[in-house]
Amino acid sequence: MSSLNEHDGPSPANLVATVRAVLPSLTPAAQAIARFILDDPGMVARSTITEFSAVSGTSEATIVRTARALGFAGYSQLRFALAAAVAHNTPERLVPGDLAPDDPLTDVIAKVTRAESQALADTAAQLSPDTLGAIVDAAVTARRIDVYGVGASGLVAVDMAQKLMRIGLSGHSYTDAHLALTGAALARPGDLIVGVSCTGETPDVILPVKLARDGGATTVAITNNPRSTLAALADHVLVSAGRETAFRPGALASRISQLLIVDCIFVGIAQRTFETSDAALRATRQALATYLGESRRRVK
Template sequence: MREDSCILRIKKQYFELRPSEVKVADFVLRNIRETSKISIGRLSQITGVSQPSIVRFVKAIGYTSYREFKDDIIENIASNQAESNISLLQELNLKEKDKIEDVPRKTIKTTIKILEETLTSIDTKDFEKAITMIVNARKINIYGVENSVGVISDLTNKLLYLGLDVRRFEDTYMQNLSANNMREEDLAIAISYSGTSKDTVDILKKAKGTGAKTLVITNFEESIISNYADVVLHSSNSKGHIYGNAIFSRTSQIVIVDMIYRGIILSDYDKFSHILDRNGEISSYKSY
C-alpha cells in the first residue's frame, strides 16, 4: 500500500501522540486491513486502549470520527487494488499472436475458472441469510451501474416472476429518491463487481441510513461497498482484479443471481412453484 492518507497522517503525528494513542497507531500501521473491518469496541479490546482514547487518536491524526477514519482506510485499500491491476489485455489472456480460432477455447476456459472460484467463495451461511432477507422484505430496490445493469435487469425479472415487490432505477435522481424513502422492513440490493462504483456505494449508504436492510453482490471481499452491507455475497477470494472486469464481471454476477432464484424457490417450494405456474401462463400467451 502506498504511503498516503491514513498511514501518512499517523506517521506525521506519531511523535506527538500520547502513550495510549501510540498503542493504537502501532496496531493500525501493522494491521491496516484488519483495522478496516473491526469496530471501535473490538479495536479497544485488541489494543487495551479505551474507546475515548481511540476517538482522541483519530482526531489527533485529523479525522472527525472513527467512522471517517475507517472509511478512509477502506478507500485507500480499494484505490491501491485498482493501481495494482495488471493490464486489461493480460487479464483477458489475449496476445497479439493469438488466432481468432483460439478465442472460444480461451473464453470458456477463463469462464470455467471464474465459476469454480465463485463456488468456493460463496459463504453458505451468508447465502442463506440473503435468501431470508429477500423473501421477508416488504419492498426490494436493486441498484447498480454500467456493466451491472444487465444483471440487475435479470434479477429484477426473476424476482417479479416469483411475486416479490421489486423495482430498479437507472436514473441517479430516482435512485436517490427511492433509497431515501426506504423503511426498516425494506431491502436494498447493490450489485457492483469492483465494489468501488461511487454512485452505487453512495446509494447503498443512503438506503442503510434509513434503516433498510442491505445486500451486496460483488467480486472482492474487501471493498468499500461491503462496509454498508448487512450481508455480502462475493465471488472471489482475491484482493485485486484478476479478470477483465468489463468483459467477465457478468459471469460471476449472473451465476449468483441464478443461485438466488433457485434458493428462493426452495425456501418455500409449494408457494413459489405455484406463483411461477400462475405467472408462466401470462408469458405463454406471447409465444407462437
C-alpha cells in the first residue's frame, strides 16, 4: 500500500515523491517543513536540527514530529535518507524546473518531458509487486470490474475499461456520480471496484467506492495521497505521482503516472489469462482492420 515504513521511512529512491504524496495529509506546520524538503532537500540534509529550526522558523519538536509523520524514527534518520536521495538524484531530477509564461517552446518540451519522466519513475519506485499481484488475482476472477473517476481521472477510468474490454473482460467506466452510485449499489462479493482520484478526496469517487465496499466488493484506489479517504476505503492502494505546477494542476500532472499503473494492471491480467486475452486481442484487432479496410474502399 503506502511506501512509508515506520522504522526506516521511505527509500531514498522515492523519498521526495513520498513526501509530495503525503503533503496534503500533514498538519500546516508539518507541511511547511515538508515544503523545505521538496524545495531544497540538499539543504535539509546538511542542516542540524538546530540549524533547520532556525531556517524554517519551526520548533525542533515540530521537526521531529514531522520526521515521524514521514515514517522515520527521528530527524537524524530523515537527514540520512535525504543525503542518500540527493546522492541518488541530480538536483534537476529532484526539483524539476517550473514552467514560466515566457519560456520558449524548446524549454517547454524539455521541462514537460522531464516532469513526466520523473512522474513515471516516482510511480514505478512506489509500485508494490505484491499489491499489484493481489489486484490482478482479484481481476481475473471478478464477475465485473467497475472503474470510477471524474475530470482528468475520468479519462484514466475510460482508458482502463477500454483495455479490459479488448481482452474480453467485463470492464465498465463511470465518470458520472449518479451512474457510479447506481452501479455501486449493485456491487457484491466477487466484483472489483477501482477508484481513481489524484487527491483521494473526490466525493464523486469516494461515495460509490464506499457503497461498493459495503456491498462486499473488493476495492482498489489509484491516488497520489496514500493517506486519503479513498485510500482508507480501499483493500489495495497504488500510489501515483505528479508534481503540480502553475500550468499543470495535480490531476493533470498525475494522469501519465495513473495510466502507467493502469497499463501494469492490464499487462498483469493479460499475462494471467494469456490464451483468452490473446484470442480476444486478435479478434478485436481483426475486426478493426476489416472495418478500416472497408472504409478505405468506400472512400475510393
